[in-house]
Amino acid sequence: MLENFNFRIIWEYMPFFLEGLRNTFLISIVSLVLALLVGISACACRLSQWRLLRGAATIYIESIRSTPLLVQIYFFYFGLPTLGLRIPEIQTGILALMLNSGAYIAEIVRAGIVSVSAGQIEAGIASGLNYFQRMRFIILPQALGVTVPPLLGQAIVLFKDSALLSMIAVAELTRSGQVLSSERFMPSEAFLTVAFFYLCIYFFLKSLADWSQKKLIFREAY
Amino acid sequence: MIKFEGVHKWFGKLHVLNDINLHVTSGEVVVICGPSGSGKSTLIRCVNRLEKFQKGKLWVDDVPLHDHGVNLTQLRAEISFVFQQFHLYPHMTALQNVILAPVNVRKMNKAEAADLGRETLTRVDMADKFDSYPAQLSGGQQQRVAIARGLAMSPKIMLFDEPTSALDPEMIGEVLDVMVQLADEGMTMCVVTHEMGFARQVAHRVIFMDEGELVETGQPDSFFDNPQTERAAQFISKILTH
Numbered sequence: 001m002l003e004n005f006n007f008r009i010i011w012e013y014m015p016f017f018l019e020g021l022r023n024t025f026l027i028s029i030v031s032l033v034l035a036l037l038v039g040i041s042a043c044a045c046r047l048s049q050w051r052l053l054r055g056a057a058t059i060y061i062e063s064i065r066s067t068p069l070l071v072q073i074y075f076f077y078f079g080l081p082t083l084g085l086r087i088p089e090i091q092t093g094i095l096a097l098m099l100n101s102g103a104y105i106a107e108i109v110r111a112g113i114v115s116v117s118a119g120q121i122e123a124g125i126a127s128g129l130n131y132f133q134r135m136r137f138i139i140l141p142q143a144l145g146v147t148v149p150p151l152l153g154q155a156i157v158l159f160k161d162s163a164l165l166s167m168i169a170v171a172e173l174t175r176s177g178q179v180l181s182s183e184r185f186m187p188s189e190a191f192l193t194v195a196f197f198y199l200c201i202y203f204f205l206k207s208l209a210d211w212s213q214k215k216l217i218f219r220e221a222y
Numbered sequence: 223m224i225k226f227e228g229v230h231k232w233f234g235k236l237h238v239l240n241d242i243n244l245h246v247t248s249g250e251v252v253v254i255c256g257p258s259g260s261g262k263s264t265l266i267r268c269v270n271r272l273e274k275f276q277k278g279k280l281w282v283d284d285v286p287l288h289d290h291g292v293n294l295t296q297l298r299a300e301i302s303f304v305f306q307q308f309h310l311y312p313h314m315t316a317l318q319n320v321i322l323a324p325v326n327v328r329k330m331n332k333a334e335a336a337d338l339g340r341e342t343l344t345r346v347d348m349a350d351k352f353d354s355y356p357a358q359l360s361g362g363q364q365q366r367v368a369i370a371r372g373l374a375m376s377p378k379i380m381l382f383d384e385p386t387s388a389l390d391p392e393m394i395g396e397v398l399d400v401m402v403q404l405a406d407e408g409m410t411m412c413v414v415t416h417e418m419g420f421a422r423q424v425a426h427r428v429i430f431m432d433e434g435e436l437v438e439t440g441q442p443d444s445f446f447d448n449p450q451t452e453r454a455a456q457f458i459s460k461i462l463t464h
Contacts (some may be wrong), residue, residue: 122305127303127372129326142312
């Protein structure tokens with residue numbers, strides 16, 4: 001079986017793969033940073049006292065979480081231009097990944113904030129700290145401890161999800177595999193190489209997640 | 223210092239505080255006991271407005287808590303509260319726990335606050351644990367840090383909500399010792415507890431609550447040895463037989 005495996009062709013296409021890898025990296029990082037901003041803002045809205053903000057955030061989060069990412073990508077890519085908004089593929093891809101991950105991140109951050117026990121908040125209230133001081137000194141530092149590992153998990157998901165952008169012809173990693181596969185008809189070489197690169201990214205992020213888990217989680221006080 | 227006048231509170235239909243009248247003077251140590259669910263915790267939680275009440279009047283340090291627009295943050299800075307479950311901040315060291323409020327509420331500068339914090343922790347016999355995190359401390363040590371956290375605000379009143387109920391028996395003594403010391407120094411204290419020894423030693427008054435009512439009040443010795451009401455007698459016989 002392996003005698004048919006053509007390593008030479010992989011080597012030949014290596015620059016092409018590396019360019020795909022670079023694009024996957026750039027798209028994912030940019031999407032992730034933007035998704036964090038969107039997610040934290042959406043979370044703040046969801047926990048807000050104003051019903052309008054809360055409602056808007058809930059609609060955003062639930063509609064993203066209830067629909068497939070591929071459908072969202074198709075909507076932005078094929079749907080937006082018919083509504084008169086024309087943006088290039090890469091930006092469309094980043095927009096879709098940002099909004100998609102943003103919704104999940106909003107829920108992760110919210111879970112972190114809600115996980116801080118009522119007793120902690122009462123202790124802060126009882127000692128005369130105001131709302132912002134309690135947030136800054138008591139709630140957020142503890143929420144961060146339980147939030148970082150699942151956030152890195154979401155980053156891994158986002159990296160892998162960026163493969164779906166190949167469906168709208170963004171020249172990322174999976175797309176380079178598709179090109180090799182169709183130009184030379186060597187799908188096993190193409191997609192094993194692609195998978196290998198995803199694996200590398202995964203292990204990098206996973207070790208970061210494991211390290212942060214050890215570093216950041218605090219044991220309860222009793 | 224603390225004056226309840228006909229205070230009522232309901233949780234939905236449950237009448238948790240029923241016509242409470244109580245006057246605690248400055249420097250007085252009051253022990254509140256009673257069966258679980260009798261409203262003792264709710265009573266002291268009203269004093270720093272962790273709980274609201276629906277009817278009646280309550281003055282704390284001459285501030286009328288029944289009025290709207292009371293500056294609660296300012297009031298709470300003068301009242302320290304010690305919880306049954308300690309509620310230390312797990313991501314901060316003992317010293318950081320103690321100085322958080324002095325720095326941010328009293329606006330003390332950090333170096334000054336750190337001195338105060340070390341001094342206060344020394345008072346509760348935790349001089350060797352400044353930089354320990356709560357998870358590294360035993361229950362008794364955590365509760366003493368929690369008391370130091372309250373003390374560091376130089377409060378006018380200290381409220382204790384079953385401070386020894388979550389502790390292993392061998393640690394109860396070290397926490398009570400600290401509280402006895404505070405009482406001797408003249409702190410105004412309201413303590414929800416069933417520790418009779420502590421009550422006899424330092425309490426000026428024992429208050430017995432049942433079903434939201436303030437049933438009986440008396441000197442510790444006469445209350446425990448010779449209760450006036452049937453309900454108090456029953457309660458005392460129950461805590462004595464175990």
